[in-house]
Every structure is written in structure tokens, then in C-alpha cells.
Amino acid sequence: MNKLLSAAAVGAACLATPAFAQDWPSQTVTIIVPYAPGGIADIAARTVAEAMTQEWGQEVIVDNRTGGAGFIAATAVAQAEPDGHTLFVADMGVNVINPSLFDEVPYDPAADFIPITMISDTPLVLAAHSGTPFETVGDYFEAARAAPGELSFGSAGIGSLNHIVPEWISYEMDLEVVHIPYRGGAPAATAVASGEVEVGVLALSSVGPFVDSGDIRILGVAREERVESNPDVPTLIESGVPNVAAGQWAGLFAPTGTPEDVVGKIHTDVVAFLESDEAAETFGARGAIVSPMAQEDFAAMLDTLRGQFATIIDAAGITAE
Structure with a gap:
């Protein structure tokens, strides 16, 4: 009897635990991009969207929401239903620079978005x-x-x-x-x-x-490592400039509150694609380097960059036009 009760309890616990990723995606997935078609972030989003449409069996579309230094797109993502069907491909401007450059920013990149992975980096x-x-x-x-x-x-x-x-x-x-x-x-x-x-x-x-x-x-x-295509060019750090490493990267984010297992599935599937020869060739043809990262490493990098850029923007007296 005790074994039966224990088995029943385990079964009930399993039923009570939402298995979001098993049912996701259940509809079209939209990747919001804060810039016009043709730029680094847009290319990254469209490349991932095409690959994930095949992987997930649901259409993945790109929605370019331009204007307002990325405010419009970022706010839309921050306010979206956090169910994994709205994602965000953004860059240094939206995630690192804006909070220090503008007096008022209608979103908090550290609090409103879950970093999933870097997609590509243009040195x-x-x-x-x-x-x-x-x-x-x-x-x-x-x-x-x-x-x-x-x-x-x-x-x-x-x-x-x-x-x-x-x-x-x-x-x-x-x-x-x-x-x-x-x-x-x-x-x-x-x-x-x-x-x-x-x-x-x-x-x-x-x-x-x-x-x-x-x-x-x-x-x-301006990288921590030399670029494979230009191996004779030293990094700035090698040349005696401490700390300076930053590129024109594009990263993938989800609204805060998106279920962990859904975020985990997105990370696993997108990184698997980024590690493919197809992704390397696609981004390489545009002068970019595929740059998949563990979630915690991406989040830590963002925290470091925000602190560094806040210091430089303040020291140089840079303000938005």
C-alpha cells in the first residue's frame, strides 16, 4: 500500500509540474529586431529564424521594429507574454550602451530580458x-x-x-x-x-x-583573441591596452518570466545550429564569426560590459544627440 501511495504521489507531483517545453512552440515564434532589414542583428535573426523554423516545425518570423534608438523594440519585448513565442535579437546599443547614454530608458536590459546566447560577432x-x-x-x-x-x-x-x-x-x-x-x-x-x-x-x-x-x-x-582570418593582427590587449574588447555582436534574448525549460530548449537548439558548418559559412560570408555561449557566460559578459561602458561614457562626457 505504501508503495502504491508513493507511486501515486510521484505521479501527482509530475502532473503538477508544468512541462512547458513539451508543448512549445504551439504557435508562430516572432523574433523582434530593433533595426531595419540588412544590418547585423537582422541577418542574425533571419538566419536563426530560418533554421529554427525547420527545427521546431513552427514558423519563426522576424519583426523589424525600428526607431527610438531601439526603445520601441525593446519595450515591446519587455511587455510581451513571456511564453517563449516572442524573442529578441539585439546588440550592444540596446543592451549595454543605452542605459548609460540616455537620461531615461523605458526598459531595463538587466531585469527585462533573459540572455540566451550570443549569435554572431563582427570584430x-x-x-x-x-x-x-x-x-x-x-x-x-x-x-x-x-x-x-x-x-x-x-x-x-x-x-x-x-x-x-x-x-x-x-x-x-x-x-x-x-x-x-x-x-x-x-x-x-x-x-x-x-x-x-x-x-x-x-x-x-x-x-x-x-x-x-x-x-x-x-x-x-578589439577582441580577447586574434581573428582567424587575420592571424597577424594583434589584439589591443596584446598591444598594451587593458580591458578593451568589444565587437558588433548580435545576441538572442527572451522576456523575463519565460519558463526555464523553454529557454533551455531554445538555447540548446540555437547553439546546435550555430555550431554547424552551415552557420559558420553563412555568417563568415558576411564577415561575422559565430559565437555561441553558455547562458551564464553571456549574462556575465553583459554585466561586465555595462559597467565598463558606463565608466567610459561618463568619463568622456558622451550624451545622446
Whole structure:
């Protein structure tokens, strides 16, 4: 009798425990992206959506909700039903930079989103116009120290990642370099290539043609490890710049409150795809590196970056336009 009662109790306990992942997804899954089609986050979302449509047997669609520095998309995700049918692909801007750049942000990236995994990373490089005498990162530092305020760097705009990272370098190395903002990464790369500015921290994928033409020289990469495609380019950390490692990554998130087992299934399935040759080829063709991560590692990385960027944004006096 006792065995029967015990078995019944176990069975009741199992029935009382929601097995969300067994029934998920039960409808279309929507991945919200805060930017227009064609960008890094959008490409990451569409690549994952196509693969997961096949894996899950339910349609996975991408919803581009542009505007408001990502506020519109982020708020929509934060307020979505946390059942796993709304996901978010976002980047450094939405998850790290915005809370320190703006006086008021209508969402809390640390509290409102569950980090699932990084999807891809597009490395940033410190690039110099080939007409400068800079052959190494150290050469650039030496010139900047010899002529404070006379060298300039170009960026994609005030508050952009490639505005903040050069300021971070200057902060760590005690440099005074003038910021020249442009309207996007492509014009900033062109400005470095033409010699309008001496340097820029730019996406590796955007400087390739200028390196081939001899207009740009890559001095270092803002990563913890060297890039496989450019093994001779040292990291900034190797070159004596402490801490500076940040790229144009895209990551996958779910609204806080999404069941753990659903998040676990999403992580397992997406990471399995990212570890495939197909994913490596798809992202590699766009100059990105597949970068799957354990949930806890991704969350820890975000916490570290938020602290670092808050310090730099405050020290450099950067405010939103």
C-alpha cells in the first residue's frame, strides 16, 4: 500500500509540474529586431529564424521594429507574454550602451530580458589611414601623446559603438584624440581611407576593400583573441591596452518570466545550429564569426560590459544627440 501511495504521489507531483517545453512552440515564434532589414542583428535573426523554423516545425518570423534608438523594440519585448513565442535579437546599443547614454530608458536590459546566447560577432579593428606613419598600435599612441588634440578618429555617430571604443582606448592610455562623427559606419570607413581622419575603430568587414586597395592599415583588433582570418593582427590587449574588447555582436534574448525549460530548449537548439558548418559559412560570408555561449557566460559578459561602458561614457562626457 505504501508503495502504491508513493507511486501515486510521484505521479501527482509530475502532473503538477508544468512541462512547458513539451508543448512549445504551439504557435508562430516572432523574433523582434530593433533595426531595419540588412544590418547585423537582422541577418542574425533571419538566419536563426530560418533554421529554427525547420527545427521546431513552427514558423519563426522576424519583426523589424525600428526607431527610438531601439526603445520601441525593446519595450515591446519587455511587455510581451513571456511564453517563449516572442524573442529578441539585439546588440550592444540596446543592451549595454543605452542605459548609460540616455537620461531615461523605458526598459531595463538587466531585469527585462533573459540572455540566451550570443549569435554572431563582427570584430572591430583599430584602423589607420595608410598615409600615416602608424605601423603598430604603439606608433599611434606615441603620435597621439606627442601631439595632444591634433589627431582625429571617425565614428558612425555620437554614442555609437565605434565612438565609445576609441574613447575607451583613449581613457585607458591617457590620450587626447578628437572625435569626428559621421552618418554611419561606411562614411566613417571612407573618411579613414581618404585620410580625412587618421584612425577609426571600424568593423573588420567594412575595411577589407580599403585594406586590399592599400588605403587602410589594420593596427589591432578589439577582441580577447586574434581573428582567424587575420592571424597577424594583434589584439589591443596584446598591444598594451587593458580591458578593451568589444565587437558588433548580435545576441538572442527572451522576456523575463519565460519558463526555464523553454529557454533551455531554445538555447540548446540555437547553439546546435550555430555550431554547424552551415552557420559558420553563412555568417563568415558576411564577415561575422559565430559565437555561441553558455547562458551564464553571456549574462556575465553583459554585466561586465555595462559597467565598463558606463565608466567610459561618463568619463568622456558622451550624451545622446
